Every structure is written in C-alpha cells, then in structure tokens.
Amino acid sequence: MxxxxxxxxxxxxxxxxxxxxxxxxxxxxxxxxxxxxxxxxxxxxxxxxxxxxxxxxxxxxxxxxxxxxxxxxxxxPVLWYESEVSNYDYVIAIDSSASMSAQDFQPTRLQAAKDTASSFVDSLPPGARIGVIRFAGSTFVELIPDKSKLKVKQAIDDITLMRAGGTDIPGSIITGSNLLLNSMDGRGIILLTDGSNTAGTFLQDSIDEATNYARDKNVVIHAIGIGSESGPIGYLPEYYNISATYNQDSLETITEDTGGLFFYASDYEDITASFSNIINHDKTAFIDLExxxxxxxxxxxxxxxxxxxxxxxxxxxx
Incomplete structure (x- = not known):
C-alpha cells in the first residue's frame, strides 16, 4: 500500500x-x-x-x-492497495516487425502469435477488457480495450507483417500502459515478440524508461519470447544464412521489473501454455482509490x- x-x-x-x-x-x-x-x-x-x-x-x-x-x-493523492481481483484488463502487443516472419514456426512466428492470442481471448472471463496493439519500427493501436471478444479477435487477425525495420518494444510498453490508465481492475500487457529491440538511439535506456513508466502505473508486463535463438529469417533467402536473433535478456528484465512472467516458446504448445500460466498468475493487482x-x-x-x-x-x- x-x-x-x-x-x-x-x-x-x-x-x-x-x-x-x-x-x-x-x-x-x-x-x-x-x-x-x-x-x-x-x-x-x-x-x-x-x-x-x-x-x-x-x-x-x-x-x-x-x-x-x-x-x-x-x-x-491516490491510494494504491493490493487486492484480489476477479478480472484483469489486458493489452496484447504483437510484434509485426520483419523478424517475426522467421519460419521456425509454421508458417511464421507472427501467425503463431496471432493464432494463440485469439485462443487466449476466448479463455478470458466475459468482463475482461482487451486492447490490441502492433509494433515494428513504431507502435500502432489496433483496438482500445474492449469487452467484445469478436472485435478483439478481428483486430488480432488484421495484423500484418511490416517490412519496415525496427522493433519498438519501449513504444509498445508505453502505449499499452496508457491504454490501461482508466482500468478499474488489474492491468496487464502481454508482449508476443522475438525480443529484438531495434528502435531508439539508446536502446537499453529506452527499455528501462518504458519499464519504469509501466511500473509507476502498476501495469504488469508478461512476455512470451517466440522462436528459437537461430530461427531462419523469413524475408531473405535461406542461403543467406542469417538468423532472426532472439533476445531473451531484454524480455526477462522487463517482466522481472514489473512483477510479470517471462516464457520461452519454441512451438505452438509452449505459447498456449504460457497464456494459461498468465491467467493463473494474475489473481491480485494494485487498485487505485482517489x-x-x-x-x-x-x-x-x-x-x-x-x-x-x-x-x-x-x-x-x-
């Protein structure tokens, strides 16, 4: 408190x-x-x-x-106190950068993220509000938090790969936190990404600033790292032998600092299990009282x- x-x-x-x-x-x-x-x-x-x-x-x-x-x-003054909650409001942040076209998931990492995120939406209780954002070189809001599961799943399905370079993880954290400011329940962001932050001049500094911002707003960040450490990048021929780098350290730092969970997912089953663990984890939250x-x-x-x-x-x- x-x-x-x-x-x-x-x-x-x-x-x-x-x-x-x-x-x-x-x-x-x-x-x-x-x-x-x-x-x-x-x-x-x-x-x-x-x-x-x-x-x-x-x-x-x-x-x-x-x-x-x-x-x-x-x-x-705002009094923040920890309490058990029946619902969590989430923002699902899906990496749509070029690295998510890696084919260590079939057909791509992006499609795997979208499929499992839609299944996660179906498993949430009716009162939960879910927002959807996508990020590459910049962050874009696909849907502000809404209770309609149909709208949420449609917003997820509409996400397409962006060929522009960059993975704006800090921007997705700040945008997601802002979308949850009016939430009266628990606040959570779920990052589905390969974790390769490539946007910003001072990369680690920008991640730290975004993480601190989310923590100040009592937003819990969960991260699901999708793909192997050496998955083939999808937008170049395989004979180039260039891997889509998977950055686990960045994702672990973000989740630890906000009280969330980090998961490594190498296949569809791992992603689905990660979403289930998130639901089981999010039983308490900090509630604000004006x-x-x-x-x-x-x-x-x-x-x-x-x-x-x-x-x-x-x-x-x-």
Whole structure:
C-alpha cells in the first residue's frame, strides 16, 4: 500500500501552515491585550463558566486540519492497495516487425502469435477488457480495450507483417500502459515478440524508461519470447544464412521489473501454455482509490464544526 501524489506542485502550499500558526498567535496576543482592559475577570468567569484568555488551541487545530485537507485535496493523492481481483484488463502487443516472419514456426512466428492470442481471448472471463496493439519500427493501436471478444479477435487477425525495420518494444510498453490508465481492475500487457529491440538511439535506456513508466502505473508486463535463438529469417533467402536473433535478456528484465512472467516458446504448445500460466498468475493487482473527494468532504465537515464552536463555546462577548 502506498500513496501517489498526482499534482505535487500544490504541496508548496504547505508553507502556509506556519503562517496560519503565526497569525493565530499574533491575533491571540492582541485579543488578550484588549481583554486586560476589562478588570472584573471573576464576574466574566461566573457568566461564561470557562477560563478567560484561552489560547484556543482547539480552534487552531481545526483550522490547521481544514487547511491541510484542502491542500492535499488539490494535490490529488491516490491510494494504491493490493487486492484480489476477479478480472484483469489486458493489452496484447504483437510484434509485426520483419523478424517475426522467421519460419521456425509454421508458417511464421507472427501467425503463431496471432493464432494463440485469439485462443487466449476466448479463455478470458466475459468482463475482461482487451486492447490490441502492433509494433515494428513504431507502435500502432489496433483496438482500445474492449469487452467484445469478436472485435478483439478481428483486430488480432488484421495484423500484418511490416517490412519496415525496427522493433519498438519501449513504444509498445508505453502505449499499452496508457491504454490501461482508466482500468478499474488489474492491468496487464502481454508482449508476443522475438525480443529484438531495434528502435531508439539508446536502446537499453529506452527499455528501462518504458519499464519504469509501466511500473509507476502498476501495469504488469508478461512476455512470451517466440522462436528459437537461430530461427531462419523469413524475408531473405535461406542461403543467406542469417538468423532472426532472439533476445531473451531484454524480455526477462522487463517482466522481472514489473512483477510479470517471462516464457520461452519454441512451438505452438509452449505459447498456449504460457497464456494459461498468465491467467493463473494474475489473481491480485494494485487498485487505485482517489482521495480528493474524501479530503474535500473532510474539510467541509471541519468548517461546519468550526462554525458551530465559534457560535457556542468560543463565541466572543461584546
């Protein structure tokens, strides 16, 4: 459990608390000076039934709580707590770069990813929302998270190979995380890729930044590495003897940092088993609770309490 501050710049207003205390003590001293002009304290005590020249610490505490509640409400704190969930919302991110045309899966790695992803969609509970993205040199949204399994499977089926170079794994992570920001259930991204990140100037730095972004949004990333380490690349003749490189280390780093699972899949059965393990794994998630409304309501209640005390116990005599 932890609290994340959405608008931390409003926390500068906390410096107003010492000014509140200073003004309270200054006005208290001024009022005490005025009260000393009235000599018959014994008579006042008999009338009011309370100590004269009170320091009003109760009122000071109330006003401090009101001010603090309003400041924290403006900063929009969000309470994140871990809880069991019945549903997970997923973004399925499928690598459609040229390396996915490798033929160590028949007919290609891409087709294997699409077939097994569609079967995974069928196995999810009815309330799950699933989005679909594809990535190569850039990342493209095929479908925002939707409960319609028919739409999801159609979006998966529409993914085709892109001959342009590059595999934008960081972009797919950030895009997938953004698609899940409004999810009220668990949040998960499933990467189906050969793991060869070839987009970005500083490749490992970009992966680290994307992974940190997903972790900050409490998105769990699972990765299924498709293909052998030396599968033949599909878009060049076999006599070139060039392999579609499989990068396991990158995928393991991404999943470990976000609490997800990494799977190595060398055939259709491995991919299917990986999806089943993901479903069994995702039983708990971090759920967010906006605290702004509660803090605003607390401030309002305290204002009414202060108003009541001013007009009863702490009322001023003429």
């Amino acid at each position: 932890y609290i994340n501050i959405t608008n931390p710049h409003y926390l500068w207003l906390l410096f107003s608390v010492p000014f509140l205390i200073f003004s309270h003590l200054t006005l208290l001293r001024y009022n005490q000076y005025r009260a000393l002009r009235f000599a018959n304290f014994a008579a006042l005590k008999r009338v009011t039934g309370k100590k004269i020249l009170s320091k009003n610490y109760i009122m000071l505490t109330l006003r401090m709580l009101i001010l603090l509640s309003l400041i924290f409400a403006l900063s929009r 605290m702004t409304f509660g803090l605003t309501a607390l401030a309002l209640v305290l204002v009414f309490i202060e108003w009541g005390l001013i007009n009863t116990r702490f009322r001023r005599f003429p």
